[in-house]
Amino acid sequence: MGDIKKVVLAYSGGLDTSIIIPWLKENYDNCEVIAVSGDVGQGTELDGLEEKAIKTGASKLYIEDLNKEFIEDYVFPTIKADAVYESKYLLGTSFARPIIAKRIVEIALKEGADAICHGCTGKGNDQVRFELAIKAFAPDMKIIAPWREWNLKSRDEEIEYAEAHNIPLKITRETNYSKDKNIWHISHEGLDLEDPMNEPMYNKEGFLELGVSPEQAPDKPTYVTISFDKGVPVAVDGEKLGAVEIVKKLNKLGGENGIGIVDLVENRLVGMKSRGVYETPGGTILYHAHNKLEEITLDRDTYHFKQEVGLRFAELVYFGQWYTPLRKALSAFVDSTQETVTGDVKLKLYKGNIIDAGVCSPYSLYDPDIATFDEDEVYDQKDSAGFINLFGLPIKVQAKKNLIKE
DSSP states (O other), rough: OOTEEEEEEEOOSSHHHHHHHHHHHTEEEEEEEEEEEEESSOGGGGHHHHHHHHTTTEEEEEEEOOOHHHHHIIIHHHHHOOOOTTBBOOOTTTTHHHHHHHHHHHHHHHHTTTTEOOOOOSSSHHHHHHHHHHHOTTOOOOOEEEGTTSSOOOHHHHHHHHHHTTTSSSSSSSTTEEEEESOOOOEESSSGGGTTTTTOTTTTTTSSSSSSOOOOOOOOEEEEEEETTTTTEEETTTTOOOOHHHHHHHHHHHHHHOOOEEEEEOOOOOSSSEEEEOOOOHHHHHHOOOOOOOOHSOOOOHHHHHHHHHHHHHHHHHHHHSSHHHHHHHHHHHHHHGOOOOOOEEEEETTTTTEEEEOOTTTTTOOOHHHHHOOSSOOTTHHHHHHHHHTTTTHHHHHHHHHHOO
Protein backbone atom coordinates (compact mmCIF):
# COMPACT_ATOMS: atom_id res chain seq x y z
CA MET A 1 0.00 0.00 0.00
CA GLY A 2 3.05 2.24 0.15
CA ASP A 3 2.60 3.33 -3.46
CA ILE A 4 -0.59 5.19 -2.55
CA LYS A 5 0.39 8.71 -1.59
CA LYS A 6 -2.71 10.68 -2.57
CA VAL A 7 -6.35 9.52 -2.69
CA VAL A 8 -9.40 11.39 -3.98
CA LEU A 9 -12.50 10.37 -2.05
CA ALA A 10 -16.10 10.63 -3.22
CA TYR A 11 -17.33 12.39 -0.09
CA SER A 12 -20.91 12.95 1.04
CA GLY A 13 -20.36 13.48 4.75
CA GLY A 14 -22.69 10.58 5.49
CA LEU A 15 -21.88 7.65 7.73
CA ASP A 16 -19.73 5.69 5.26
CA THR A 17 -17.55 8.48 3.91
CA SER A 18 -17.24 10.17 7.32
CA ILE A 19 -15.28 7.23 8.69
CA ILE A 20 -13.42 6.47 5.46
CA ILE A 21 -11.11 9.49 5.75
CA PRO A 22 -9.45 8.34 9.02
CA TRP A 23 -9.62 4.71 7.85
CA LEU A 24 -7.66 5.57 4.69
CA LYS A 25 -5.01 7.38 6.66
CA GLU A 26 -4.71 4.47 9.11
CA ASN A 27 -4.51 1.80 6.42
CA TYR A 28 -2.67 3.56 3.59
CA ASP A 29 0.40 4.95 5.35
CA ASN A 30 -1.12 8.30 6.31
CA CYS A 31 -1.83 9.12 2.65
CA GLU A 32 -3.20 12.51 1.67
CA VAL A 33 -6.98 12.42 1.29
CA ILE A 34 -8.71 14.95 -0.95
CA ALA A 35 -12.50 14.91 -0.54
CA VAL A 36 -14.83 15.72 -3.43
CA SER A 37 -18.56 16.33 -3.09
CA GLY A 38 -20.66 16.55 -6.22
CA ASP A 39 -23.54 18.93 -5.53
CA VAL A 40 -26.53 17.44 -7.33
CA GLY A 41 -29.07 19.05 -5.03
CA GLN A 42 -28.43 17.58 -1.58
CA GLY A 43 -29.29 20.93 -0.05
CA THR A 44 -28.51 21.27 3.66
CA GLU A 45 -26.59 17.99 3.64
CA LEU A 46 -23.66 20.01 2.29
CA ASP A 47 -23.73 22.47 5.20
CA GLY A 48 -20.57 22.33 7.30
CA LEU A 49 -19.08 19.67 5.05
CA GLU A 50 -15.70 21.38 4.55
CA GLU A 51 -15.08 21.82 8.27
CA LYS A 52 -16.05 18.19 8.91
CA ALA A 53 -13.84 16.84 6.14
CA ILE A 54 -10.79 18.81 7.29
CA LYS A 55 -11.30 17.89 10.95
CA THR A 56 -11.46 14.21 10.12
CA GLY A 57 -8.22 14.29 8.15
CA ALA A 58 -8.83 15.51 4.59
CA SER A 59 -6.35 18.00 3.19
CA LYS A 60 -9.06 19.84 1.26
CA LEU A 61 -12.64 19.54 0.01
CA TYR A 62 -13.99 20.31 -3.43
CA ILE A 63 -17.74 21.02 -3.62
CA GLU A 64 -18.71 20.98 -7.29
CA ASP A 65 -22.03 22.46 -8.41
CA LEU A 66 -23.36 19.91 -10.93
CA ASN A 67 -27.07 20.66 -10.68
CA LYS A 68 -27.65 22.21 -14.11
CA GLU A 69 -25.54 19.65 -15.96
CA PHE A 70 -27.17 16.83 -14.01
CA ILE A 71 -30.71 17.81 -14.99
CA GLU A 72 -30.01 18.86 -18.57
CA ASP A 73 -27.54 16.15 -19.62
CA TYR A 74 -28.62 13.14 -17.56
CA VAL A 75 -32.17 13.56 -16.25
CA PHE A 76 -33.90 15.10 -19.27
CA PRO A 77 -32.44 12.58 -21.76
CA THR A 78 -33.77 9.81 -19.53
CA ILE A 79 -37.22 11.38 -19.38
CA LYS A 80 -37.23 11.73 -23.17
CA ALA A 81 -36.57 7.99 -23.34
CA ASP A 82 -39.46 7.32 -20.91
CA ALA A 83 -36.97 5.10 -19.10
CA VAL A 84 -38.35 3.62 -15.88
CA TYR A 85 -36.71 0.69 -14.11
CA GLU A 86 -39.11 -2.14 -13.28
CA SER A 87 -42.17 0.05 -13.93
CA LYS A 88 -41.67 2.20 -10.82
CA TYR A 89 -38.15 3.47 -10.18
CA LEU A 90 -37.37 6.83 -11.79
CA LEU A 91 -33.61 6.26 -11.48
CA GLY A 92 -32.87 9.07 -9.03
CA THR A 93 -29.67 7.58 -7.62
CA SER A 94 -28.71 5.76 -10.81
CA PHE A 95 -28.14 8.70 -13.15
CA ALA A 96 -26.58 10.88 -10.44
CA ARG A 97 -23.60 8.58 -10.01
CA PRO A 98 -22.06 8.90 -13.50
CA ILE A 99 -21.86 12.69 -13.39
CA ILE A 100 -20.38 12.70 -9.87
CA ALA A 101 -17.82 10.03 -10.77
CA LYS A 102 -16.83 11.88 -13.95
CA ARG A 103 -16.08 15.05 -11.99
CA ILE A 104 -14.15 13.08 -9.36
CA VAL A 105 -11.96 11.61 -12.09
CA GLU A 106 -11.30 15.07 -13.51
CA ILE A 107 -10.16 16.31 -10.09
CA ALA A 108 -8.12 13.17 -9.41
CA LEU A 109 -6.24 13.63 -12.68
CA LYS A 110 -5.69 17.32 -11.99
CA GLU A 111 -4.41 16.57 -8.48
CA GLY A 112 -2.16 13.75 -9.65
CA ALA A 113 -3.88 11.25 -7.36
CA ASP A 114 -2.78 7.62 -7.13
CA ALA A 115 -6.26 6.29 -6.41
CA ILE A 116 -9.95 7.10 -6.18
CA CYS A 117 -11.98 5.87 -3.22
CA HIS A 118 -15.74 5.47 -2.78
CA GLY A 119 -17.93 4.39 0.13
CA CYS A 120 -20.28 2.06 -1.74
CA THR A 121 -21.01 -1.29 -0.17
CA GLY A 122 -20.25 -4.61 -1.81
CA LYS A 123 -23.97 -5.38 -1.87
CA GLY A 124 -25.12 -2.31 -3.75
CA ASN A 125 -25.45 -1.03 -7.29
CA ASP A 126 -23.51 2.19 -6.71
CA GLN A 127 -20.13 0.46 -6.59
CA VAL A 128 -20.73 -0.63 -10.18
CA ARG A 129 -21.96 2.79 -11.30
CA PHE A 130 -19.01 4.63 -9.79
CA GLU A 131 -16.39 2.21 -11.02
CA LEU A 132 -17.70 1.90 -14.59
CA ALA A 133 -17.67 5.69 -14.86
CA ILE A 134 -14.14 5.84 -13.46
CA LYS A 135 -13.00 3.22 -15.98
CA ALA A 136 -14.55 5.25 -18.79
CA PHE A 137 -12.34 8.28 -18.06
CA ALA A 138 -9.32 6.87 -16.17
CA PRO A 139 -9.06 3.19 -17.12
CA ASP A 140 -5.79 2.64 -15.23
CA MET A 141 -6.74 4.48 -12.02
CA LYS A 142 -6.59 2.37 -8.85
CA ILE A 143 -9.94 2.16 -7.06
CA ILE A 144 -10.24 1.69 -3.31
CA ALA A 145 -13.53 0.35 -1.96
CA PRO A 146 -13.26 0.07 1.86
CA TRP A 147 -16.41 -2.05 2.18
CA ARG A 148 -14.51 -4.73 0.27
CA GLU A 149 -11.47 -4.41 2.54
CA TRP A 150 -12.26 -3.46 6.12
CA ASN A 151 -13.56 -5.62 8.94
CA LEU A 152 -16.66 -3.53 9.65
CA LYS A 153 -19.75 -5.63 8.96
CA SER A 154 -22.71 -3.33 9.66
CA ARG A 155 -23.84 0.25 10.00
CA ASP A 156 -23.88 -0.21 13.79
CA GLU A 157 -20.18 -1.07 13.69
CA GLU A 158 -19.60 2.00 11.52
CA ILE A 159 -21.28 4.15 14.16
CA GLU A 160 -19.07 2.58 16.84
CA TYR A 161 -16.00 3.37 14.73
CA ALA A 162 -17.15 6.97 14.31
CA GLU A 163 -17.78 7.35 18.03
CA ALA A 164 -14.34 5.92 18.83
CA HIS A 165 -12.73 8.45 16.48
CA ASN A 166 -14.87 11.40 17.66
CA ILE A 167 -16.46 11.82 14.24
CA PRO A 168 -19.76 13.75 14.48
CA LEU A 169 -22.80 12.14 12.84
CA LYS A 170 -26.25 13.47 12.04
CA ILE A 171 -27.87 10.07 12.60
CA THR A 172 -28.50 7.70 15.49
CA ARG A 173 -29.06 3.97 15.60
CA GLU A 174 -32.81 4.64 15.68
CA THR A 175 -32.83 6.91 12.60
CA ASN A 176 -30.16 5.04 10.71
CA TYR A 177 -32.00 4.70 7.39
CA SER A 178 -29.72 4.52 4.40
CA LYS A 179 -30.70 7.56 2.34
CA ASP A 180 -29.66 9.16 -0.91
CA LYS A 181 -30.88 12.65 -1.71
CA ASN A 182 -30.51 14.89 -4.70
CA ILE A 183 -32.57 17.49 -6.55
CA TRP A 184 -34.53 14.70 -8.29
CA HIS A 185 -35.42 12.36 -5.43
CA ILE A 186 -34.68 10.84 -2.05
CA SER A 187 -34.46 7.13 -1.27
CA HIS A 188 -35.00 5.37 2.06
CA GLU A 189 -33.65 1.88 2.82
CA GLY A 190 -32.91 -0.24 5.87
CA LEU A 191 -34.32 -0.62 9.41
CA ASP A 192 -38.03 -1.53 9.38
CA LEU A 193 -38.14 -1.26 5.57
CA GLU A 194 -36.08 -4.44 5.25
CA ASP A 195 -39.25 -6.44 5.98
CA PRO A 196 -41.63 -6.04 2.98
CA MET A 197 -44.57 -6.71 5.31
CA ASN A 198 -43.92 -3.49 7.22
CA GLU A 199 -45.91 -0.53 5.94
CA PRO A 200 -43.65 2.53 5.58
CA MET A 201 -44.27 5.16 8.23
CA TYR A 202 -45.28 7.88 5.79
CA ASN A 203 -47.03 9.95 8.42
CA LYS A 204 -44.22 9.72 10.97
CA GLU A 205 -42.58 13.09 11.43
CA GLY A 206 -39.31 13.32 9.55
CA PHE A 207 -39.73 10.22 7.38
CA LEU A 208 -40.88 11.90 4.17
CA GLU A 209 -38.62 14.79 3.25
CA LEU A 210 -39.86 16.06 -0.11
CA GLY A 211 -43.59 16.11 0.59
CA VAL A 212 -46.49 14.68 2.52
CA SER A 213 -48.43 11.45 2.36
CA PRO A 214 -51.59 11.41 0.20
CA GLU A 215 -53.71 11.39 3.38
CA GLN A 216 -52.10 14.65 4.49
CA ALA A 217 -52.43 16.34 1.11
CA PRO A 218 -55.02 19.12 0.59
CA ASP A 219 -58.65 18.23 -0.11
CA LYS A 220 -58.60 20.62 -3.06
CA PRO A 221 -56.82 19.63 -6.31
CA THR A 222 -53.97 21.62 -7.82
CA TYR A 223 -53.81 22.21 -11.58
CA VAL A 224 -50.49 22.60 -13.38
CA THR A 225 -49.60 23.04 -17.05
CA ILE A 226 -46.20 21.93 -18.34
CA SER A 227 -44.86 23.05 -21.71
CA PHE A 228 -42.37 20.99 -23.73
CA ASP A 229 -40.14 21.80 -26.67
CA LYS A 230 -38.84 18.72 -28.52
CA GLY A 231 -39.35 16.57 -25.46
CA VAL A 232 -37.69 18.97 -23.02
CA PRO A 233 -39.77 20.76 -20.37
CA VAL A 234 -39.36 24.52 -20.75
CA ALA A 235 -42.18 26.17 -18.79
CA VAL A 236 -44.60 25.66 -15.90
CA ASP A 237 -47.97 27.43 -16.00
CA GLY A 238 -46.72 29.59 -18.86
CA GLU A 239 -43.60 30.75 -17.02
CA LYS A 240 -40.34 30.02 -18.82
CA LEU A 241 -37.91 28.43 -16.39
CA GLY A 242 -34.48 26.82 -16.44
CA ALA A 243 -34.09 23.09 -16.00
CA VAL A 244 -33.21 23.23 -12.30
CA GLU A 245 -36.00 25.69 -11.52
CA ILE A 246 -38.59 23.49 -13.27
CA VAL A 247 -37.64 20.46 -11.19
CA LYS A 248 -37.66 22.49 -7.97
CA LYS A 249 -41.05 24.05 -8.72
CA LEU A 250 -42.63 20.70 -9.58
CA ASN A 251 -41.03 19.08 -6.52
CA LYS A 252 -42.83 21.65 -4.41
CA LEU A 253 -46.20 21.24 -6.15
CA GLY A 254 -45.92 17.47 -6.24
CA GLY A 255 -44.71 17.18 -2.67
CA GLU A 256 -47.56 19.29 -1.35
CA ASN A 257 -50.03 16.96 -3.07
CA GLY A 258 -48.51 13.64 -2.03
CA ILE A 259 -47.24 12.83 -5.53
CA GLY A 260 -44.42 10.45 -6.37
CA ILE A 261 -44.10 8.13 -3.36
CA VAL A 262 -43.08 4.61 -4.43
CA ASP A 263 -42.58 1.46 -2.35
CA LEU A 264 -40.52 -0.96 -4.44
CA VAL A 265 -38.77 -4.30 -4.06
CA GLU A 266 -36.32 -4.06 -6.93
CA ASN A 267 -33.88 -6.44 -8.58
CA ARG A 268 -30.40 -5.12 -7.97
CA LEU A 269 -27.69 -5.61 -10.56
CA VAL A 270 -25.64 -7.65 -8.06
CA GLY A 271 -28.38 -10.28 -7.93
CA MET A 272 -30.37 -9.66 -4.76
CA LYS A 273 -33.75 -8.06 -4.22
CA SER A 274 -33.84 -4.86 -2.18
CA ARG A 275 -36.74 -2.90 -0.74
CA GLY A 276 -36.75 0.88 -0.82
CA VAL A 277 -39.11 3.83 -0.57
CA TYR A 278 -38.55 6.59 -3.11
CA GLU A 279 -39.84 10.16 -3.16
CA THR A 280 -39.79 11.70 -6.65
CA PRO A 281 -42.59 14.30 -6.73
CA GLY A 282 -41.47 16.57 -9.57
CA GLY A 283 -40.02 13.73 -11.59
CA THR A 284 -43.25 11.75 -11.44
CA ILE A 285 -45.13 14.74 -12.82
CA LEU A 286 -42.61 15.27 -15.63
CA TYR A 287 -42.64 11.63 -16.70
CA HIS A 288 -46.44 11.59 -16.74
CA ALA A 289 -46.70 14.83 -18.70
CA HIS A 290 -44.07 13.83 -21.24
CA ASN A 291 -45.72 10.48 -21.90
CA LYS A 292 -49.11 12.18 -22.27
CA LEU A 293 -47.72 14.52 -24.92
CA GLU A 294 -46.19 11.61 -26.81
CA GLU A 295 -49.61 9.97 -26.98
CA ILE A 296 -50.75 12.57 -29.50
CA THR A 297 -47.46 13.40 -31.23
CA LEU A 298 -45.87 10.02 -32.02
CA ASP A 299 -47.14 7.57 -34.59
CA ARG A 300 -48.14 4.10 -33.39
CA ASP A 301 -45.07 2.14 -34.52
CA THR A 302 -42.58 4.68 -33.17
CA TYR A 303 -44.48 4.94 -29.90
CA HIS A 304 -44.56 1.17 -29.40
CA PHE A 305 -40.92 0.63 -30.36
CA LYS A 306 -39.88 3.50 -28.13
CA GLN A 307 -41.49 1.71 -25.18
CA GLU A 308 -39.12 -1.19 -25.80
CA VAL A 309 -36.18 1.21 -26.04
CA GLY A 310 -37.23 2.80 -22.75
CA LEU A 311 -36.94 -0.53 -20.93
CA ARG A 312 -33.42 -1.12 -22.24
CA PHE A 313 -32.42 2.49 -21.61
CA ALA A 314 -33.57 2.18 -18.00
CA GLU A 315 -31.48 -0.96 -17.54
CA LEU A 316 -28.40 0.77 -18.92
CA VAL A 317 -28.85 3.69 -16.51
CA TYR A 318 -29.59 1.40 -13.56
CA PHE A 319 -26.60 -0.83 -14.37
CA GLY A 320 -24.20 2.14 -14.50
CA GLN A 321 -23.63 1.91 -18.26
CA TRP A 322 -24.21 5.58 -19.04
CA TYR A 323 -20.87 6.05 -20.78
CA THR A 324 -21.34 3.25 -23.30
CA PRO A 325 -21.84 3.24 -27.09
CA LEU A 326 -25.26 1.63 -26.72
CA ARG A 327 -26.60 4.30 -24.36
CA LYS A 328 -25.34 7.02 -26.68
CA ALA A 329 -26.90 5.28 -29.68
CA LEU A 330 -30.24 4.89 -27.92
CA SER A 331 -30.16 8.57 -26.96
CA ALA A 332 -29.61 9.44 -30.62
CA PHE A 333 -32.67 7.40 -31.57
CA VAL A 334 -34.73 8.95 -28.78
CA ASP A 335 -33.72 12.47 -29.81
CA SER A 336 -34.90 11.76 -33.36
CA THR A 337 -38.33 10.82 -32.00
CA GLN A 338 -38.65 14.07 -30.06
CA GLU A 339 -38.73 16.47 -33.00
CA THR A 340 -42.52 16.78 -32.72
CA VAL A 341 -42.91 16.31 -28.96
CA THR A 342 -43.80 19.95 -28.42
CA GLY A 343 -46.90 21.28 -26.69
CA ASP A 344 -48.72 21.76 -23.41
CA VAL A 345 -49.98 19.21 -20.89
CA LYS A 346 -52.46 20.13 -18.18
CA LEU A 347 -52.61 17.90 -15.10
CA LYS A 348 -54.66 17.75 -11.94
CA LEU A 349 -52.77 16.79 -8.78
CA TYR A 350 -54.92 15.35 -6.04
CA LYS A 351 -53.95 13.29 -2.98
CA GLY A 352 -51.15 11.32 -4.61
CA ASN A 353 -52.89 11.05 -7.98
CA ILE A 354 -52.02 12.65 -11.31
CA ILE A 355 -55.15 13.09 -13.41
CA ASP A 356 -55.01 14.11 -17.06
CA ALA A 357 -56.79 17.42 -17.66
CA GLY A 358 -55.84 18.32 -21.23
CA VAL A 359 -53.12 18.12 -23.87
CA CYS A 360 -52.40 20.02 -27.10
CA SER A 361 -49.62 20.24 -29.66
CA PRO A 362 -49.11 21.89 -33.05
CA TYR A 363 -47.86 18.46 -34.18
CA SER A 364 -50.80 16.46 -32.87
CA LEU A 365 -51.66 13.38 -34.91
CA TYR A 366 -55.08 13.19 -33.34
CA ASP A 367 -57.69 14.18 -35.94
CA PRO A 368 -61.21 14.60 -34.54
CA ASP A 369 -62.66 14.48 -38.07
CA ILE A 370 -61.38 10.92 -38.43
CA ALA A 371 -61.89 9.75 -34.84
CA THR A 372 -65.47 11.02 -34.48
CA PHE A 373 -68.39 8.65 -33.86
CA ASP A 374 -70.61 11.07 -35.73
CA GLU A 375 -71.07 11.15 -39.49
CA ASP A 376 -67.93 12.05 -41.40
CA GLU A 377 -66.72 12.35 -45.00
CA VAL A 378 -63.05 11.28 -44.56
CA TYR A 379 -63.33 7.66 -43.47
CA ASP A 380 -65.12 4.97 -45.49
CA GLN A 381 -66.04 2.24 -43.00
CA LYS A 382 -66.50 -0.24 -45.87
CA ASP A 383 -62.70 -0.19 -46.35
CA SER A 384 -62.24 -2.03 -43.04
CA ALA A 385 -63.68 -5.27 -44.45
CA GLY A 386 -60.84 -5.70 -46.97
CA PHE A 387 -58.28 -4.75 -44.36
CA ILE A 388 -59.57 -7.37 -41.93
CA ASN A 389 -59.62 -10.03 -44.66
CA LEU A 390 -55.95 -9.42 -45.44
CA PHE A 391 -54.86 -8.94 -41.84
CA GLY A 392 -56.66 -12.13 -40.81
CA LEU A 393 -55.55 -14.22 -43.79
CA PRO A 394 -52.80 -16.13 -41.89
CA ILE A 395 -55.30 -17.05 -39.16
CA LYS A 396 -57.80 -18.24 -41.77
CA VAL A 397 -55.20 -20.37 -43.59
CA GLN A 398 -54.01 -21.94 -40.32
CA ALA A 399 -57.59 -22.71 -39.29
CA LYS A 400 -58.26 -24.51 -42.58
CA LYS A 401 -55.09 -26.60 -42.15
CA ASN A 402 -56.18 -27.57 -38.65
CA LEU A 403 -59.58 -28.69 -39.97
CA ILE A 404 -57.87 -30.93 -42.54
CA LYS A 405 -55.73 -32.55 -39.83
CA GLU A 406 -58.81 -33.27 -37.78
